[in-house]
Amino acid sequence: MSSLFLKKSLLGLSLVAALASPAVGIAFDYGSEKVRGVNIGGWLVLEPWITPSVFDNVGDAAVDEWSLCATLGPDQCRQVLSEHWNSFITQEDFNQIAAAGMNHVRIPIGYWAVEHLEGDPYVDGQLQYLDSAVGWARAAGLKVMVDLHGAPGSQNGFDNSGKRGAITWQQGDTVDSTKNVLRTLAARYGGDADVVTAIEALNEPSIPGGVNEDGLKQYYYDSWGVAREATQDTTVVLHDGFVPTESWNGFMSESTGFYYVMMDTHHYEVFDNGLLAMNTASHVGNTCSFVNDHVLHTDKWTVVGEWTGAMTDCAKYLNGKGIGSRYDGTYQGSTALGSCDGKAVGNIDTLTGDERTNIRQFIEGQLDAYEKGNGWLYWTWKTEGAPEWDMQMQLAGGVFPNPVTSRQFPGQC
Secondary structure (H helix, E strand, O other): OOHHHHHHOOOHHHHHHHOOOOOOOOOOOOOOOOEEEEEOOOOOOOOOOOOHHHHHOOOOOOOOHHHHHHHHOHHHHHHHHHHHHHHHOOHHHHHHHHHOOOOEEEEEEEHHHOOOOOOOOOOOOOHHHHHHHHHHHHHHOOEEEEEEEEOOOOOOOOHHHOOOOOOOOOOOOHHHHHHHHHHHHHHHHHHHOOOEEEEEOOOOOOOOOOOOHHHHHHHHHHHHHHHHHHOOOOEEEEEOOOOOHHHHOOOOOHHHOOOOEEEEEEOOOOOOHHHHOOOHHHHHHHHHHHHHHOHHHOOOEEEEEEOOOOOOOOOOOOOOOOOOOOOOOOOOOOOOOOOOOOOOOOOHHHOOHHHHHHHHHHHHHHHHHHOOOOEEEEOOOOOOOOOOOOHHHHHHOOOOOOOOOOOOOOOOO
């Protein structure tokens, strides 16, 4: 399918109007200011490894939000989730994020918060909490990237899309439903453009996993038009789909009339046995090479929207509930590299002194690398006990730089 055909099948007159120069400037200048932020993961879209207690109390069948609600039934699922939404994140979290020197939060939301599809076991109610979060961000002086994290049918098959298993996004009317959800979100927060400065069309659609790239490009074109129906001054964020970020050069670029478009790429070094075997210096070097080879060769603003200080996959349920860890050899087909003691479930004090120092060094190297581009958003702010991933815990324990611009290991990248 040619790009010319794709462009011609956009959104008619609304797109023509939107392609004109924006009348209002965005409230955060992504071209000159560095994004320094954190993801509010596991709050409005559940992930078993972030809040394992929610899943442990339900039984083996509950491996994602879909199966959790299917197992509990709507009334009990709503009760469990409401308790979680009310307690997991508050204004104080946003105050702490701002106090550490950050300027952004990225907040995942699932399609089911907006649109109920026939056969879905999901419950809604998340949007009122997202509304509250926008108010908390405004009060704390933070900007918000609203991130559509789960699409109908799942765009990647990961539990963080809401439903683990097969990728069936792009089948039936799932793409149209996704656009409807994005339209609703853009309209809901179009009047909050002083705070909601970016909206991500879709988190981690997996091209290697089977998502059709031409179809994804069409969805991205349409998403831009949908967002522009609601607001002219919000950045539209496109995930790279797990293909080289620079391969999107020329697509929806400013030179072709599209404005306020950002690429989002994610970088983890824990889901591969070869990467897990690296020492800290090699991890840092690998990250620097990733930025130099990819991030710095894009024709659009580019942020690393997810990354971590973790150098193991030990966190309980990180690879999925009921699936082990590569690092300790409990993952099928893996060979043990070390022990997960103190890292599967714990806190900063359950990490050894060397582990804390190494994580700090790796975090600082990544910060320096990603700020060569347009910035970063850490994954994630809070967990129930994953010390390699929990920024709140790391800030308090001196593992994440506080403020985030301070360095114990300068000039690594």
